[in-house]
Amino acid sequence: EKGEFEHFMLKEIHEQPEAIRKTLAGRIKDGRVDFPDLEFDNVFKNTGKIIIAACGTSYHAGMVGRLVIEKLARIPVEIDLASEFRYREVLWNPNDLVIVISQSGETSDTLAALREARHNGIKVLAITNVPGSTIAQEAERVIYTHAGPEIAIASTKAYSAQLLIMYLLALYLASLRDSYNPVELEGLANELLGVDAMVESVLQEQQHIKELAEKYHKVQSIFFLGRGLDYPVAMEGALKLKETSYVHAEAYATGELLHGPLALIEQGVPVLTLISQDKLVDKSMSNIKEIKARGAVVLAICKENLQEHCQECDEKILLPRINPMLAPIVAVVPLQIFAYYMALFRGNDVDKPRNLVKSVMGD
Numbered sequence: 439e440k441g442e443f444e445h446f447m448l449k450e451i452h453e454q455p456e457a458i459r460k461t462l463a464g465r466i467k468d469g470r471v472d473f474p475d476l477e478f479d480n481v482f483k484n485t486g487k488i489i490i491a492a493c494g495t496s497y498h499a500g501m502v503g504r505l506v507i508e509k510l511a512r513i514p515v516e517i518d519l520a521s522e523f524r525y526r527e528v529l530w531n532p533n534d535l536v537i538v539i540s541q542s543g544e545t546s547d548t549l550a551a552l553r554e555a556r557h558n559g560i561k562v563l564a565i566t567n568v569p570g571s572t573i574a575q576e577a578e579r580v581i582y583t584h585a586g587p588e589i590a591i592a593s594t595k596a597y598s599a600q601l602l603i604m605y606l607l608a609l610y611l612a613s614l615r616d617s618y619n620p621v622e623l624e625g626l627a628n629e630l631l632g633v634d635a636m637v638e639s640v641l642q643e644q645q646h647i648k649e650l651a652e653k654y655h656k657v658q659s660i661f662f663l664g665r666g667l668d669y670p671v672a673m674e675g676a677l678k679l680k681e682t683s684y685v686h687a688e689a690y691a692t693g694e695l696l697h698g699p700l701a702l703i704e705q706g707v708p709v710l711t712l713i714s715q716d717k718l719v720d721k722s723m724s725n726i727k728e729i730k731a732r733g734a735v736v737l738a739i740c741k742e743n744l745q746e747h748c749q750e751c752d753e754k755i756l757l758p759r760i761n762p763m764l765a766p767i768v769a770v771v772p773l774q775i776f777a778y779y780m781a782l783f784r785g786n787d788v789d790k791p792r793n794l795v796k797s798v799m800g801d
């Protein structure tokens with residue numbers, strides 16, 4: 439039931455700290471990640487390459503997963519939209535590992551990717567929120583997100599939980615393979631235990647974000663920009679906005695803006711940019727200056743300690759100071775709230791956007 443909330447989407451946005459705590463529960467002990475009851479070592483031993491396949495929001499969690507697994511565990515990772523994976527010739531190596539990510543565990547393209555891998559004798563690890571789902575049953579190993587049932591069609595808390603699993607897995611693999619400084623791994627694991635509180639603090643920005651949505655709800659289109667780990671977050675923010683508010687939203691890697699889309703920037707065009715990666719801020723702000731000079735209205739989701747770099751931005755939503763590697767977990771929250779209120783101000787059915795279903799099944 440929705441309780442004090444008007445919609446499931448808002449309720450589920452607010453359930454994220456709890457979903458994060460449940461997903462972490464029992465999986466970090468003394469600064470080390472463990473997945474009790476799962477015999478992972480033989481799945482991961484000798485893994486040459488990881489291939490992630492997923493759709494929609496789950497794909498965006500996989501994009502973050504790729505960056506952190508490569509960085510920490512030093513394993514090459516490919517990522518594919520499951521809806522495309524089916525139609526390419528994958529050059530399998532027996533030591534590959536396929537990871538499928540699906541909230542529902544029933545998405546047909548993701549299931550097809552799993553079956554294709556298994557058919558080729560490749561091990562499959564599934565990350566899903568639904569015990570007993572088809573994907574959970576057919577994968578070799580399963581890691582469950584413990585986000586609880588997600589009712590709204592727009593995925594929010596399941597996404598946060600998927601992100602947490604991506605980090606846990608990266609840390610787990612890194613210590614298994616001794617690929618990263620153990621003290622830093624322990625530090626990251628301990629920081630993960632504090633992200634629920636950081637998400638709580640971003641939820642306090644709700645009123646401010648609501649006001650921004652009210653101000654901008656009549657726009658026709660918004661660009662979402664991000665560089666590095668901010669890029670998958672931009673993609674997720676754009677998807678959320680599209681599906682709930684029906685506003686055209688397009689995500690671009692910040693550097694790609696100059697390779698075509700800049701032609702669309704003119705007076706008054708709204709651009710939402712993610713600024714959470716300390717080392718990339720100067721590079722991104724020089725791109726932002728270019729679009730500001732052409733009249734764009736820039737909304738920045740900006741980490742508190744980087745706000746002096748965003749002075750030229752027209753609107754700012756501040757994020758708490760967080761390790762840049764973990765920033766996607768908090769940076770997505772204002773985008774979810776923004777999408778929610780944009781949908782509300784535009785008079786849409788927030789929990790059941792037109793044309794959409796919770797899990798895309800059938801061929």
Ligand code: M6R
Nearest residue numbers: 494495496540541542545592593
């Ligand atoms: O259940 P799944 O994670 O496999 O679903 C994948 C997508 O259909 C899903 O994430 C979709 O993009 C959401 N409605 C996005 O909010």
